[in-house]
Amino acid sequence: MNDVMPVVFVVDDDISVRESLELLIRFAGWQPRLFESAQxxxxxxxxHAPSCLVLDINLPDLNGLDLQRSIATARHTLPIIFITGYGDIPLTVRALKAGAVEFLTKPFNDEVLLEAMTEALQGSRAALAEEQQLDSLRQTYRTLTPREQEIMASVVRGRLNKLIAADLNISEITVKAHRGKVMRKMKARSLAELVKMAALITDPD
Known part of the structure; x- marks a missing residue:
């Protein structure tokens, strides 16, 4: 991930803004992708690279706040920096409460924007790494047999081996064997670590 060139998206209907930001982004060593509309x-x-979005509030089709809301789940690893032609405290509050990392009023200082983009890309890189780790964890979980998944679910709930054996109508020795396989396959060094893994796998977010 560290070797992948970061991408900075710019959505602004003003071509002069897009052109000036393209130069600034290229100067910083990142890849610009420019759009005149939210659609x-x-x-x-x-x-699949660290990225951030420089987004104008006022757009001809879908406005910036609506776009922010529409991509909140699907692109949660994409930090947003809002830019606007006028200061508006209520808009600023709404954008920041919804997760924007910065809200700048035009004309803005290039250094301030560069700093905001740098921080946003660092945040995106960390979020992508976490997402990749979670995907790997879920793939590993899918290698467990149905019985091993049953055992894991019981173990992380704090059930003792003898109780799990009674629940599943199998011997305690068999439970111990399955439990050992679960720990090895999941690469869990302790019960506490296995519990954390289980929580991540079942987390709806």
Missing amino acids: AFLDEPRP
Whole structure:
């Protein structure tokens, strides 16, 4: 992930803003992707790279706040930096409460924007790494047999081996054997670590 060039998306209907930001982004060593509308951005495939979005509040189709809301779940690893032609405290509060990392009023200082983009890309890189780790954990979990998944579910609930054996109508020795396989396959070094893994796997977010 560290070797992948970060991507900075810009959504602004003002071509002069897009052009100036393209130069700034390239100067910083990142890849710019420019859009004049929210819909054009939504049609763009999600890159598997650290990325952030520089987003104008006022757009001709879907406004910036609506776009922020529409991608909140699908693109949760994409930090948003809002830019606007006028200061509006209620809008700023709404954007920041919804997770925006910065809200800048045009004309903004290039250094301030560069700093905001740098922090946003660092946050995106960390979120992608966490997402990748979770995907790997779920793939590992799927290698467990149905019986091993049953045993794991009982173990993380704090059930003792003898109680699990009674629940499943199998011997305690068999429970211990399955439990050992679960620990090895999941690469869990302790029960506490297995419990944390289980919580991540079953977390709806």
